Amino acid sequence: MRAVIASAPGGPEVLSVGEAPEPVLRPGEVLVDVAATAVNRADTLQRMGLYPVPEGSSEIIGLECSGTVAELGEGVEGWSVGDEVCALLSGGGYAARVAVPAGQLMPVPAGVSLVDAAALPEVACTVWSNVFMVAGLQPRENFLVHGGAGGIGTMAIQLATALSAKVFATAGSAEKLAVCADLGADVPINYHDEDFVEVLTAAGGADVILDNMGAKYLARNVDALATSGRLVIIGMQGGSKAELDINALLRKRAAVIATALRSRPAEEKAAICAEVVEHVWPLVADGSVVPVIHERLPLEQVEVAHRLMEESGHIGKIVLTL
Numbered sequence: 001m002r003a004v005i006a007s008a009p010g011g012p013e014v015l016s017v018g019e020a021p022e023p024v025l026r027p028g029e030v031l032v033d034v035a036a037t038a039v040n041r042a043d044t045l046q047r048m049g050l051y052p053v054p055e056g057s058s059e060i061i062g063l064e065c066s067g068t069v070a071e072l073g074e075g076v077e078g079w080s081v082g083d084e085v086c087a088l089l090s091g092g093g094y095a096a097r098v099a100v101p102a103g104q105l106m107p108v109p110a111g112v113s114l115v116d117a118a119a120l121p122e123v124a125c126t127v128w129s130n131v132f133m134v135a136g137l138q139p140r141e142n143f144l145v146h147g148g149a150g151g152i153g154t155m156a157i158q159l160a161t162a163l164s165a166k167v168f169a170t171a172g173s174a175e176k177l178a179v180c181a182d183l184g185a186d187v188p189i190n191y192h193d194e195d196f197v198e199v200l201t202a203a204g205g206a207d208v209i210l211d212n213m214g215a216k217y218l219a220r221n222v223d224a225l226a227t228s229g230r231l232v233i234i235g236m237q238g239g240s241k242a243e244l245d246i247n248a249l250l251r252k253r254a255a256v257i258a259t260a261l262r263s264r265p266a267e268e269k270a271a272i273c274a275e276v277v278e279h280v281w282p283l284v285a286d287g288s289v290v291p292v293i294h295e296r297l298p299l300e301q302v303e304v305a306h307r308l309m310e311e312s313g314h315i316g317k318i319v320l321t322l
């Protein structure tokens with residue numbers, strides 16, 4: 001089948017479209033004919049050889065897709081051949097076909113095209129599981145998301161706004177800050193010339209922070225937290241090692257949590273997907289949450305797509321179509 005092949009660990013130029021063996025369908029899985037996939041930062045790390053593939057997952061890059069059900073594995077119920085779906089994957093999305101545990105399939109939300117649905121699984125599952133299931137963001141609480149104009153950020157702003165939180169979002173340019181505001185952010189913060197700690201402290205502190213920066217922002221994120229605040233770290237764009245002032249956490253009775261979606265067991269991913277379908281898809285169907293897509297490129301332009309992500313020139317998601 002057609003699939004993206006990495007000739008060796010390295011830059012975007014190692015990627016090209018070639019031939020790979022068809023996936024083997026295991027019991028409990030569904031075979032999907034892929035219509036589109038989307039690019040994630042983890043894909044760029046995997047390409048460089050810095051992100052080991054979880055045991056049992058496809059070696060082909062790609063953490064999400066949309067497409068049509070082609071075949072049902074033994075014991076699968078509730079889906080039929082021909083159903084239009086999107087899926088959270090632990091690998092294998094940059095290919096014509098992928099085998100997916102049935103619990104990680106979701107219907108395409110009403111009002112979204114089959115191609116654009118590929119932009120939703122990773123951001124919807126990451127934001128819902130961390131901001132709502134783990135950190136328990138409540139209406140009227142202060143919510144800060146870093147990287148507000150990225151894939152995760154654009155989903156986080158919309159979901160937190162739809163669920164009545166007060167939303168603060170950081171970004172690095174006027175264009176990106178305007179997008180954050182358009183999506184519902186109450187307080188866009190330019191991280192180059194404003195101090196998010198000062199902004200949040202003046203507002204009573206952040207009840208929940210969704211952080212993509214890791215080490216670089218750890219101390220300042222703790223400073224920006226409110227009493228009983230929850231800092232959830234999902235990325236290490238600013239490094240992975242930093243000092244943590246436990247006294248500052250103790251005084252605030254605050255929590256620091258770090259999570260990764262890809263390495264979670266299939267049952268946990270299935271539980272997250274079920275919650276996303278229950279809580280997020282209705283907001284997509286009524287237009288309160290939309291997929292934000294920077295560009296739709298053919299799979300053959302995978303090298304361009306990876307460069308775009310690494311240069312952070314994009315707003316929202318980058319989709320690859322088959």
Ligand SMILES: NC(=O)c1ccc[n+]([C@@H]2O[C@H](COP(=O)([O-])OP(=O)(O)OC[C@H]3O[C@@H](n4cnc5c(N)ncnc54)[C@H](OP(=O)(O)O)[C@@H]3O)[C@@H](O)[C@H]2O)c1
Pocket residue numbers: 040041042122126146147148149150151152153170171172173176191212213233234235236237259260261262309312316
């Ligand atoms: N743990 C998990 O399960 C999980 C799942 C999905 C994603 N992630 C992680 O979440 C992060 C975001 O993913 P994504 O798909 O949204 O990537 P993305 O689309 O590339 O967004 C990242 C954003 O970070 C911003 N940024 C860079 N430096 C910043 C700084 N100093 N302060 C604030 N923002 C800054 C960039 O925009 P500017 O131009 O504004 O700087 C960019 O918009 C990545 O690190 C990814 O690996 C983790």
